Amino acid sequence: MLLNPRIFFNADTLEVTLMPDSTLYDTLIISNILRFELTYEFEIPSSPDWLSFDLPSGLLPPVGTDTLIFAFDASGLDNGLYESEIAFIDMGGMRLSVPIVMRVSSGEGLMDDVNTTITGLNVYPNPFYNSMNIEVY
Numbered sequence: 001m002l003l004n005p006r007i008f009f010n011a012d013t014l015e016v017t018l019m020p021d022s023t024l025y026d027t028l029i030i031s032n033i034l035r036f037e038l039t040y041e042f043e044i045p046s047s048p049d050w051l052s053f054d055l056p057s058g059l060l061p062p063v064g065t066d067t068l069i070f071a072f073d074a075s076g077l078d079n080g081l082y083e084s085e086i087a088f089i090d091m092g093g094m095r096l097s098v099p100i101v102m103r104v105s106s107g108e109g110l111m112d113d114v115n116t117t118i119t120g121l122n123v124y125p126n127p128f129y130n131s132m133n134i135e136v137y
Helices: none
Strands: 008-009 016-019 023-032 036-042 050-055 057-060 064-071 080-089 093-104 121-126 131-137
Touching: 008 080, 008 093, 016 023, 016 064, 023 057, 057 064
Parallel strands: 016 093
Antiparallel strands: 008 023, 023 064, 036 057, 036 080, 050 064, 080 093, 121 131
């Protein structure tokens, strides 16, 4: 969890995986740990086309929270890793950045054999409770 003397984020990194030509929404929660209102603003220094968010600035109530909603858009993007960051700047000039990572993956090869019977594998006991054994032969 990222923390500075005034604010707290619910994640150290905002990371998503999505298929090409798809869109996904995710959130980041910011918390004011002070006992007074905190004015803030956000910026995305690199401003990538694949990322947008809904709350560029705001006012956090004392010991309150705000939820930032991010839209990740993989339209026209190839498989790969896309990175950026969002910077939080509070009224006192304190700056804190959260890395943002979007992985675009077609998932090829991951689900090809879902309906295939696996041979040479023994799992026991069946059903299992706290543990199970797996033998490959």
